[in-house]
Amino acid sequence: MLEDTAVNGAAARMRNGVKIYGEGTATVRALDGISAEFASGRFTAIMGPSGSGKSTLLHTLAGLDNLTEGTVHIGDTELGSLKDRELTILRREKVGFIFQAYNLIPTLNAEENITLPLSIAGNEPDEAWFNEVVTAVGLEDRLDHRPAELSGGEQQRVAAARALVTRPDIVFADEPSGNLDSKAEAELLAFMRRAVDEFSQTIVMVTHDPIAASYADRIVFLDDGDTVDEMVDPTVDSILEKMKHLGE
Amino acid sequence: MLRAALRGVIANKVRLVLTALAIVIGVAFVAASFIFTDTINARFETLITDISAGVDVYVRPIPPETGNDLVEFGSIPDEILAQVQAVPGVRVAEGAVAGYAQFVGADGDPVGGLGPPTLGFSWQTADELRAMTIAPDNGRAPTGPGEVVSDVATAERAEFGLGDTVTILTLGPPEQFEVVGLANFGSEDNLAGATTAAFELEEARRLFDLEGSYIEISVAAQEGVDAETLATDIDAATGGEFDVKTTEAANADQLSEIGEALGFLNTALLAFAAVAVFVGAFIIANTFRIIVAQRTRELALLRAIGATGGQVTRLVVIEALVVAVIASSIGVLAGIALALLLAALMNAIGFNLPEGPLTIAPRTVIIAMTVGVVVTVVAALLPARKAAKIPPVAAMHEELARTGRKPLRRRAAAGAVVSAGGVGLLLFGLFGSVANPLLLVGIGALVTFLGISILAPLAARPVASTLGWPLPLLFNTTGLLAKENTARQPRRTASTASALMIGVALVVFVAIFAASIKSTIKESIFDNFRADLNASSTNFQIGISPTFAEELAALDEFDTVSSLVFDTASLEEGGTDIIVVDPLLAEEVVNLDPSPGAFAALASADGVVVSSAELEDNGWVVGDTIVMGFPKEPETQMEILGSFGNDDFGQYILNRDFYNTVYDNPFDSLVLATVAPGVDISEARVAADTIAEPYANVQIQNKDELVADLEAQIDTLLQLIFALLFLAIIIAILGITNTLALSIIERTREIGLLRAVGMTRRQTRRMVRWEGVIIALFGAVMGTGIGLFLGWAVVLALADEGLGSFTIPWGQIAVLVVASGVAGVVASIYPAWTASRMNVLDAIAYE
Numbered sequence A: 001m002l003e004d005t006a007v008n009g010a011a012a013r014m015r016n017g018v019k020i021y022g023e024g025t026a027t028v029r030a031l032d033g034i035s036a037e038f039a040s041g042r043f044t045a046i047m048g049p050s051g052s053g054k055s056t057l058l059h060t061l062a063g064l065d066n067l068t069e070g071t072v073h074i075g076d077t078e079l080g081s082l083k084d085r086e087l088t089i090l091r092r093e094k095v096g097f098i099f100q101a102y103n104l105i106p107t108l109n110a111e112e113n114i115t116l117p118l119s120i121a122g123n124e125p126d127e128a129w130f131n132e133v134v135t136a137v138g139l140e141d142r143l144d145h146r147p148a149e150l151s152g153g154e155q156q157r158v159a160a161a162r163a164l165v166t167r168p169d170i171v172f173a174d175e176p177s178g179n180l181d182s183k184a185e186a187e188l189l190a191f192m193r194r195a196v197d198e199f200s201q202t203i204v205m206v207t208h209d210p211i212a213a214s215y216a217d218r219i220v221f222l223d224d225g226d227t228v229d230e231m232v233d234p235t236v237d238s239i240l241e242k243m244k245h246l247g248e
Numbered sequence B: 001m002l003r004a005a006l007r008g009v010i011a012n013k014v015r016l017v018l019t020a021l022a023i024v025i026g027v028a029f030v031a032a033s034f035i036f037t038d039t040i041n042a043r044f045e046t047l048i049t050d051i052s053a054g055v056d057v058y059v060r061p062i063p064p065e066t067g068n069d070l071v072e073f074g075s076i077p078d079e080i081l082a083q084v085q086a087v088p089g090v091r092v093a094e095g096a097v098a099g100y101a102q103f104v105g106a107d108g109d110p111v112g113g114l115g116p117p118t119l120g121f122s123w124q125t126a127d128e129l130r131a132m133t134i135a136p137d138n139g140r141a142p143t144g145p146g147e148v149v150s151d152v153a154t155a156e157r158a159e160f161g162l163g164d165t166v167t168i169l170t171l172g173p174p175e176q177f178e179v180v181g182l183a184n185f186g187s188e189d190n191l192a193g194a195t196t197a198a199f200e201l202e203e204a205r206r207l208f209d210l211e212g213s214y215i216e217i218s219v220a221a222q223e224g225v226d227a228e229t230l231a232t233d234i235d236a237a238t239g240g241e242f243d244v245k246t247t248e249a250a251n252a253d254q255l256s257e258i259g260e261a262l263g264f265l266n267t268a269l270l271a272f273a274a275v276a277v278f279v280g281a282f283i284i285a286n287t288f289r290i291i292v293a294q295r296t297r298e299l300a301l302l303r304a305i306g307a308t309g310g311q312v313t314r315l316v317v318i319e320a321l322v323v324a325v326i327a328s329s330i331g332v333l334a335g336i337a338l339a340l341l342l343a344a345l346m347n348a349i350g351f352n353l354p355e356g357p358l359t360i361a362p363r364t365v366i367i368a369m370t371v372g373v374v375v376t377v378v379a380a381l382l383p384a385r386k387a388a389k390i391p392p393v394a395a396m397h398e399e400l401a402r403t404g405r406k407p408l409r410r411r412a413a414a415g416a417v418v419s420a421g422g423v424g425l426l427l428f429g430l431f432g433s434v435a436n437p438l439l440l441v442g443i444g445a446l447v448t449f450l451g452i453s454i455l456a457p458l459a460a461r462p463v464a465s466t467l468g469w470p471l472p473l474l475f476n477t478t479g480l481l482a483k484e485n486t487a488r489q490p491r492r493t494a495s496t497a498s499a500l501m502i503g504v505a506l507v508v509f510v511a512i513f514a515a516s517i518k519s520t521i522k523e524s525i526f527d528n529f530r531a532d533l534n535a536s537s538t539n540f541q542i543g544i545s546p547t548f549a550e551e552l553a554a555l556d557e558f559d560t561v562s563s564l565v566f567d568t569a570s571l572e573e574g575g576t577d578i579i580v581v582d583p584l585l586a587e588e589v590v591n592l593d594p595s596p597g598a599f600a601a602l603a604s605a606d607g608v609v610v611s612s613a614e615l616e617d618n619g620w621v622v623g624d625t626i627v628m629g630f631p632k633e634p635e636t637q638m639e640i641l642g643s644f645g646n647d648d649f650g651q652y653i654l655n656r657d658f659y660n661t662v663y664d665n666p667f668d669s670l671v672l673a674t675v676a677p678g679v680d681i682s683e684a685r686v687a688a689d690t691i692a693e694p695y696a697n698v699q700i701q702n703k704d705e706l707v708a709d710l711e712a713q714i715d716t717l718l719q720l721i722f723a724l725l726f727l728a729i730i731i732a733i734l735g736i737t738n739t740l741a742l743s744i745i746e747r748t749r750e751i752g753l754l755r756a757v758g759m760t761r762r763q764t765r766r767m768v769r770w771e772g773v774i775i776a777l778f779g780a781v782m783g784t785g786i787g788l789f790l791g792w793a794v795v796l797a798l799a800d801e802g803l804g805s806f807t808i809p810w811g812q813i814a815v816l817v818v819a820s821g822v823a824g825v826v827a828s829i830y831p832a833w834t835a836s837r838m839n840v841l842d843a844i845a846y847e
């Protein structure tokens, strides 16, 4: 069992998580009794080969999908017992998302996309915090542009700003820089790092890119639906080393 | 290719089912209108052939070219029968008379009369010549005064039986008769819903005022004598003075008359079929456009692996064909059901159709199938052609799939040209003098719809934004998204709304038309009538017995009692409506606006008073002599004695005394009475009602009641039309459902994302619902605009016919617009539900 609650409390945790897809002979055990905790104010990366269950872990942690067995907590809230409406409100208030692509609503401009979770809830954005986030992602002069008028990197930064604007307990990102060139990737990851350092944001990010993972405080390695290793304060080199190791 | 097309159909089955429904409804109407008309014809043919089986030749008066032919039978003098009987080859010949006879039910109300006719005739003694037969237990033939035989169905309906005494209305005062027999017509217990009363010949002649004459002689030939030859011989023997026809020819005439009488039904059904098919075409085109857009990648892949553009087009067209054939077949079956329903409906309102099977002619199936298939394929052709333009690279890059859109300026130009063409056709049909204005107006309206629907995408964004402006204020982001979603696909929004537009435009048009007729009626009744009370007949085939006006005039409560007759006469250029008045009293009861001295002249000389408009049109002046044709005097020199201004009822006024000499109609159309000074109008009313009591078909009304009565008649018709147009609106709602459901599927990712970042299911449903409402309102607004224009143009065009006031029923229109909004809500129930159930993870699945 991997624990990392020494510094802060756990923002999210899964116990004995099992996720089975399909029925009969065609079943896939995407999560195989996995337990993991994600500490508050920390940047955690999840790595592993394709099909190892990274996305599934993220989705079940974030309340986008439910587990076949086991429990998930966001803060003190156990997700399994929540109804759809309660889950939705929890996502809206306590969780932020950055997906690999298709993060934005095409009919809304950048500002409206950023404040989307707030306006859906019928809340006004906190002006100062909104400005701070927008400045941090460097989108001040792009706010009235629609997604189609933004570059891929800008779109992902809008998504990142949206993920932070509600001051969520935890932000989940699934290969957020997977579609970006290296410059845009660096900008996005630098912003995520700053969010953790300056705003004490908790971030859990799936990636298979060692460079992206090196921005994290800690890496959890997955294979066949369970954790197989972990690493603290990684560098690109140490990650590559570890991956070589795991691959053997 | 065929297999790929079939796969496509199966993969898109839900949306295609919705599309197919539009075709099914259209085809069903087409099929039903043919099946219904054919069936009626076939059944009447059987009935008529059946009841005339024993007759070989009919001798009838030559029909007058003018006059109310339900009343004017003309007649054959008594001695002609002997001449006919003397013709070699005649085995038996017998004369008959007929006229108006209406039973009065036990409750004092007349039986029938509002639909099928109320017939009376003489009982023919030769069994083979008579249409009626009395079954062994059902009594006997009438043999003298005071006896009547009725058809079995009427006896059941009016609840009388053998031996009962019934009251029957004829020309004179009501009389009592003993029911001595109950008869059938061939295998039917009634004659197509008519009520029939048969009397002994002399009794019938007395009742119908036909002493010493017949209106028909039926002849049976001797064995081996050819009917055709016999008819020629009889014609020669009677000096060519009569209409002598073989049964076959006479029946054919009668059938074509029935066909004409029911022709309006066929036309109405086909008109609704056209609306349904037209609206359906929009939905079909839209569905295929969306299907093609959604399958861009797949189609591009086909292109990439070597399919030609033509093959891709064919793929889509074959899909359309498969859907069309299936839907049209179902449509034909639905048409059969609809025809049965119509027949049941006809029976329910008293037009009893003879029993028999439905007639489903091969041409019905061929036409209905062809309409369904051709419309579907043509509607799918445009999207199919677009599919061919998808570049193969679109398989790799979705963005490239957005093929070049027609530039807006070209669309605007095309739409403007088509709309202008449609409006031009419409106005030409209305105001130009053309042979078939109705068809031209119909086509003009359809082309206008087409033109507006081409223009609609240009308006979609601003209109949707305008209609949707309160939404963001009311519902925040949900509202904003709903508004934006309708504006983002202007073509789709517009063509979806266009289907509803057509239905709404037609409803608005009909509502305006009806409202204008109503207010015209009201104005004209208050302008035209000076009398306090008005007596009219509840039986449209028969007027008011002349004794009624005499009795009314004898009362002290009334000052002036004067009657009017409305009839027709012939002029060189055709028939015209005539008004028959008592010139000395007419001014007291009705405002015809005669020139000074016109009525005085009419009272003292035989002549005619002509409307000022008619004088001007023909370049006549008072004092000229014109030729008019009347039933008894085909060519009469008539001096124009004066003119009159109010031609609401007709263009020519005759003196009643003169009329009686040239027409055979003793009935009054209206009896008008002014209450004597100092007499309370309600008191006078009671007195008049007492007089009217025995005249079961007479109803007395004051002006307000008259207006209300006429309005109610219009409302009934209006409801029927609305009910049918409602179908077009249902099709349009299906179209909205279809479009929304498809765009929900297209927006899977987006909706999933919204759900992921915290949109609740309820909010998701609300978003889709408001989208549906905006689309529906867009259609309603366009439809209202077009409907207002159509209504205005048609009312203006009919100003000559006396449709004076253009009235907009704002209340009804408001209800319609609100109802359209509600329809939008209903249409979005299913798509909203799917959207709210959408799997959040589908949004982020990324391959």
Ligand SMILES: Nc1ncnc2c1ncn2[C@@H]1O[C@H](COP(=O)(O)OP(=O)(O)O)[C@@H](O)[C@H]1O
Pocket: A021, A022, A028, A029, A030, A048, A049, A050, A051, A052, A053, A054, A055, A056, A057
């Ligand atoms: N919706 C699904 N239905 C069936 N199998 C799935 C589904 N989603 C994921 N899987 C399977 O679960 C396993 C883990 O998938 P995933 O979590 O997406 O892996 P990763 O993100 O690490 O590539 C894989 O074998 C994948 O095929």
Ligand SMILES: [Mg+2]
Pocket: A054, A055, A056
């Ligand atoms: Mg993954």
